[in-house]
Amino acid sequence: MFEHNVGAESNPVNLAEYARLARKRAEPSAWDFIAGGSDDERTLAANRAAFERWTLRPRILSGRDTVDVSVPLFGRTLASPLLVAPIGYQGLAHPAAEVATVQGAGAAHTAMVVSTMSNRTLEDLARAASAPLWFQLYCLKDPELTLSLVRRAESAGYEALVITVDMPRMGRRERDLRNGFALPAHLRPSNLLMEASPELHRSQQGTSGVALHVGQLFDAALSWSTVERLKQQTALPVLLKGVLTREDAQRAASVGIDGIIVSNHGGRQLDGAPASLDVLPEVVEGAGGRCRILLDGGIRRGTDVLKARALGADAVLIGRPIMWGLIARGAEGVTDVLRLLRAELEQALALCGQSRWTEIDRSLVALAPPCGGGWSAPEEGL
Numbered sequence: 001m002f003e004h005n006v007g008a009e010s011n012p013v014n015l016a017e018y019a020r021l022a023r024k025r026a027e028p029s030a031w032d033f034i035a036g037g038s039d040d041e042r043t044l045a046a047n048r049a050a051f052e053r054w055t056l057r058p059r060i061l062s063g064r065d066t067v068d069v070s071v072p073l074f075g076r077t078l079a080s081p082l083l084v085a086p087i088g089y090q091g092l093a094h095p096a097a098e099v100a101t102v103q104g105a106g107a108a109h110t111a112m113v114v115s116t117m118s119n120r121t122l123e124d125l126a127r128a129a130s131a132p133l134w135f136q137l138y139c140l141k142d143p144e145l146t147l148s149l150v151r152r153a154e155s156a157g158y159e160a161l162v163i164t165v166d167m168p169r170m171g172r173r174e175r176d177l178r179n180g181f182a183l184p185a186h187l188r189p190s191n192l193l194m195e196a197s198p199e200l201h202r203s204q205q206g207t208s209g210v211a212l213h214v215g216q217l218f219d220a221a222l223s224w225s226t227v228e229r230l231k232q233q234t235a236l237p238v239l240l241k242g243v244l245t246r247e248d249a250q251r252a253a254s255v256g257i258d259g260i261i262v263s264n265h266g267g268r269q270l271d272g273a274p275a276s277l278d279v280l281p282e283v284v285e286g287a288g289g290r291c292r293i294l295l296d297g298g299i300r301r302g303t304d305v306l307k308a309r310a311l312g313a314d315a316v317l318i319g320r321p322i323m324w325g326l327i328a329r330g331a332e333g334v335t336d337v338l339r340l341l342r343a344e345l346e347q348a349l350a351l352c353g354q355s356r357w358t359e360i361d362r363s364l365v366a367l368a369p370p371c372g373g374g375w376s377a378p379e380e381g382l
């Protein structure tokens, strides 16, 4: 299983080794913020366990010696089906924060989704980019401030708008409550031009500064009408991030949403929500071919990416492993994590007797026979 292969740490050869290295280097409460999930962290563990339940069905003697993992998506061809997931407050991981991630992703020819809660402005990040950028939007209580973020992203050349819909309020992350986690004073939510709220930076055991800030700022009454209005207000492709049911996929498709990201926010929101991989087939069915389908949560190996494809994903997003690379080695670490994962994906594709990402179908996977041991969540929240 994923964490069993952890060996040399100075020169990581897989993502688990990056996790080890990053954990040693990170400030403990920042590590907890990044690694943790909500409540009992069941959904966090479920995301990984879901991949373990599927096996691959390799086909032999294919006679093909090339692999092509490029993906046509929203009018452009991405070099690979990997995207960097939106992650807020990357200054916790590295002094250069999102600038290093954008540079690292660019060097790996990988598209990146920039969070509303980035520590560097979306304009600065656009200037540092050499691969496509998408903008992730948190809908704020103030609709004008929300719309101004969309306009800024459009002007700066972002190519898609990802509206995160699973955080009308923040999940209870008990690690953060225990640590009295707050954002260090030198880190700011730079896209919000106002002064940051003092709560965000106030550390007090039993509270999370980040959660208090979300309570003040985010639209807790976020609804379909807000999403539909935003869809009308922008010409960018619009994706909803955080869809987990057939019903919501049907509705998203019926209001003209261009893409769905099947996600439980990396197990950080509703604990008890299903693993994203487990609900991928029903979301694909609900969307009925009308939206592109992406998935995130628990992807740590190239074979995981392949399984997500076989069950219906057009592309996938990578969250925490990007932070492991960033903590361990800055921009180079981000590039290396993405290169490792892509190399694993290409290797797995070839060993499955396939040559094209776009041609993979459901016949590539089968449910694994139940094994006695079961999955236990690694303490690191890997």
Ligand SMILES: Cc1cc2nc3c(=O)[nH]c(=O)nc-3n(C[C@H](O)[C@H](O)[C@H](O)COP(=O)(O)O)c2cc1C
Pocket: 033, 034, 035, 047, 085, 086, 087, 088, 115, 116, 117, 136, 164, 241, 263, 264, 265, 266, 267, 268, 296, 297, 298, 299, 317, 318, 319, 320, 321
């Ligand atoms: C530290 C951290 C910060 C995150 N910040 C955001 C964010 O600002 N916006 C968002 O839509 N999702 C955010 N997410 C969720 C990720 O985009 C993604 O859904 C999740 O991390 C994927 O799971 P994985 O970490 O197992 O790959 C964050 C996740 C982490 C771990």
Ligand SMILES: CCCCC(=O)C(=O)O
Pocket: 087, 088, 089, 117, 210, 214, 265, 268
């Ligand atoms: C204010 C949101 C912080 C980033 C986030 O989405 C998360 O921690 O999951």
